Amino acid sequence: MKYHHLGIPVKTALKDEKYLPNLKIAVSGYGRNPYGVEWMRYDDDAPYPELVKTVAHVAFEVDDLAEAIRGKHVIIEPNSPSAGVMVAFIEDNGAPIELLQIDHSIAEEGV
Numbered sequence: 001m002k003y004h005h006l007g008i009p010v011k012t013a014l015k016d017e018k019y020l021p022n023l024k025i026a027v028s029g030y031g032r033n034p035y036g037v038e039w040m041r042y043d044d045d046a047p048y049p050e051l052v053k054t055v056a057h058v059a060f061e062v063d064d065l066a067e068a069i070r071g072k073h074v075i076i077e078p079n080s081p082s083a084g085v086m087v088a089f090i091e092d093n094g095a096p097i098e099l100l101q102i103d104h105s106i107a108e109e110g111v
Contacts, residue, residue, distance in 0.1 A: 001068070004059040004100055005036040014039055023081060031111060049075050052089055052096045059098035068099045085111055
């Protein structure tokens with residue numbers, strides 16, 4: 001497991017955010033912040049648990065997503081937000097944790 005980023009939910013638009021309509025989320029800093037911080041602004045009707053939309057999460061890159069979530073409390077099932085990337089969220093002691101499996105040969109640069 002390797003640290004990937006810290007995700008911080010925000011309520012107001014940031015100047016450099018990128019809107020992802022298929023995910024109903026705007027992101028800022030992803031792949032560009034030197035500290036691995038990503039700010040996320042969720043649409044009101046974004047289909048994510050309140051825990052994810054309101055509490056900061058830490059994300060880790062894993063080699064095998066299925067193995068990493070086995071036996072864990074999964075709150076967002078494995079899905080692919082972009083080519084070469086599979087993600088899932090678990091809840092651990094009341095905190096959301098994101099796990100990513102990335103195929104760097106086809107994933108967008110900076111992921």
